[in-house]
Amino acid sequence: MTNTNTNTNTNTNTNTNTNTNTKKLEGLGGWLIVVAIGLFVTFFLVGRQIYDLLDMMFFSGTLEEFININSDYYIPYIDKLFLFELIGNTLLIIVNIYLTYLFFKKDYKFVNTFIFLEIFNIIIIVFDQILYQKLLAQFFGSSDLKDLFRALIHAGIWIPYMLKSERVKNTFINGRPTDANYDSISR
Template sequence: MNEKDRLNGLKGWLLLVMVGLFISPLRIIYEVFPAYYSFFMTEGVFEYVTTPGAEGYLPYFLTFLVSEMLFNTLLVLAYAYLLYLFFTKSYLFPQLFIVVIFASVIFIPLDAWLGSFFDSSISIDNPEIKKEMIGSLISACIWVPYMVVSKRVRATFGVGGSNKD
């Protein structure tokens, strides 16, 4: 058995990647979407902050909220697609995984900064947001190099093209 055959497969550290691929979208759905639901379903809240002339009107808040919802929805769909690519051992998996990781690293502080214009508790200084930013940065520092240099990743997903030899 040669080294490529021995390393080929969803084993080793790739199992931790798989766990993260399952947990990440569930965490987004569990933590983020209930806030959207309560915002839209609590009577009067939506109108209070989005109606020009209302006491609590926040210009551009609706644009911010819709953009945030769209990004989080796309992120959940990206994780679902990553799971598909992971289990089919597609050569696209490592590259798309890296893109999604970097998108998260960029989105969290950008979202906090933009959110701070509407609510001072949504700032980069918020301990929960700092925790999210540090977590995504640590994740990127671990998994991006792993996807780039790992022999197992190369053997399992192929490099530079389809691995359906």
Template sequence: MAGKSSLPVKGFGGWLILVQIVLWLSFAGTAMHFLVDLLPIQSGEKWLWLTTPGSPAYDPMWKTIIRFEVYGNLALLLLLALSIICFYKQKRMFISLIIAYLIAIIIVTIVAYGLVQASDMLAAQRTGMSSRKVMQNIATSAVLIPYFIKSARVKNTFVK
């Protein structure tokens, strides 16, 4: 008999396979950036080199940019960790958490971009992220947020 099945779609199939991969890659990438790039700058010679007036690398915006990056990325890591846990436990809360993460990454990216642009030295050197990263995050969220809201598979999978 040909035709549509009356069974609802649910479980970790379909686009949720890709979502799993993206969750783990995002977590790994953010964790690496946090541990390798951001934490070491917080102490020692790099911090003094960037934040001491008279230093060749000094810019008054460095303290604000670095602190914002540390706290922003820590918040993103926590949201991702909670999202991954809720994803595999099939908690309804996953939908809200992943949407909050997608909105948060847009906010963090826009603010970080604005902070870099507010620094004459950094903006002139094109140091930091580009407007392309901001647009990429907005486009990704514009696709994924409606998916998480409208998808029958998402509604039928995350029910606990």
């Protein structure tokens, strides 16, 4: 009879030790560090694009050359393309600021906002190319294809990560509604 109790206690202790040794993945670590770096890099990359657009539109006179009907470089409606790019990039930076705030707050809205930003970026690239094609009869040069391909690969990696990662599910929980039905409809 003592032999049976000893075996039962040993099995119970082994199961307890196994459960305490598994670490719950949560917090801004692991691959989320790469996401954080990407958020900061986006500020600089998109910020640089906005700066270049503003320079061309208002300071260097480049846009003036393109919209002057008497210029050799006249391109009809190119100002609309520049304006579209400026608005699109400004929206990207605003959403990125909000996304960074949600990231460090560990807010549950981060995941959906991140996915929205990934998809929005692809849409901006495609619409930009459609405008280029309409205005310049130029559609998807090698640089443009590289940008689109890069955005698709980025989204193809990070969107599934955001949806499937245990760390993401355990980290971005702040502000989540406490309704018992929330979990059944959220994912």
